Amino acid sequence: MNDLRREFLKIVTQVRMHLEYQRALGINAIEMRISAPVCSVKKAAPYHETAAQIGANLNAPAVLSQSAGLTAVREELGNCLRCKLHKSRKNIVFGEGNSSAVIVFVGEGPGYEEDQQGRPFVGAAGQLLTDIIVKGMKLKREEVYICNIVKCRPPNNRNPEPDEIEACEPFLIKQLQAIKPKTIVALGNVAVKTLLKTGEKITTLRGTWKKYQNIPLMPTFHPAYLLRNPKDKALVWKDIQQVMAEMEKVQKG
Numbered sequence: 001m002n003d004l005r006r007e008f009l010k011i012v013t014q015v016r017m018h019l020e021y022q023r024a025l026g027i028n029a030i031e032m033r034i035s036a037p038v039c040s041v042k043k044a045a046p047y048h049e050t051a052a053q054i055g056a057n058l059n060a061p062a063v064l065s066q067s068a069g070l071t072a073v074r075e076e077l078g079n080c081l082r083c084k085l086h087k088s089r090k091n092i093v094f095g096e097g098n099s100s101a102v103i104v105f106v107g108e109g110p111g112y113e114e115d116q117q118g119r120p121f122v123g124a125a126g127q128l129l130t131d132i133i134v135k136g137m138k139l140k141r142e143e144v145y146i147c148n149i150v151k152c153r154p155p156n157n158r159n160p161e162p163d164e165i166e167a168c169e170p171f172l173i174k175q176l177q178a179i180k181p182k183t184i185v186a187l188g189n190v191a192v193k194t195l196l197k198t199g200e201k202i203t204t205l206r207g208t209w210k211k212y213q214n215i216p217l218m219p220t221f222h223p224a225y226l227l228r229n230p231k232d233k234a235l236v237w238k239d240i241q242q243v244m245a246e247m248e249k250v251q252k253g
């Protein structure tokens, strides 16, 4: 085998390993961009950086592509021990979907099934969210991005506590910073209160557009709530129709 061929096979192997690693992180699509060599790479923020500091950079020009940005966030999270939720988790549930998604769904935290599989929204509530995306919005699950406020399951599915949210939120902000979605759907009280820094309840806020770092955000009920209160599915469908109209506007604009 000549040197050129050996070098080519080495590159192919490295690319394959990189793609397999990305898939393991839940990144199912990558952005292809041909550009001049990048001379400087933005240094990842230290993990003690506050949510507000990171949030201030959300609309800064992209230095890394979305998928590379998400990979960097996952690498920074590592085998996270930053809050007490690490003690009882089986898997970190980082998030999954399209790294350059137009729309991101943000839930509260992993449940039992999600913890077992290391994937977001795969239990009964997840099936309902998938139905909303696939049957309602006519999108593939892989076209959107799905994640949570906290990446580890709170014991007995209790709400995440303030110190746990504070420890994990910087990584959600960095995920959003990497993806740069055009729309965010916040699912349930914990997601809405965390993202909007409000004490108002989801029952008051749902169905009205808010802004998160200049990105339109639609608060709506969490699918787990809908499993307990199926009569409110119609309200969520109304909210999702507004989201679809916004996406259409974005696509045309």
Ligand code: SF4
Residues within 6 Å of the ligand: 077, 080, 081, 082, 083, 084, 085, 086, 092, 150, 151, 152, 164, 167, 168
């Ligand atoms: S919930 Fe977030 S901050 Fe806490 S251990 Fe898990 S990944 Fe780390």
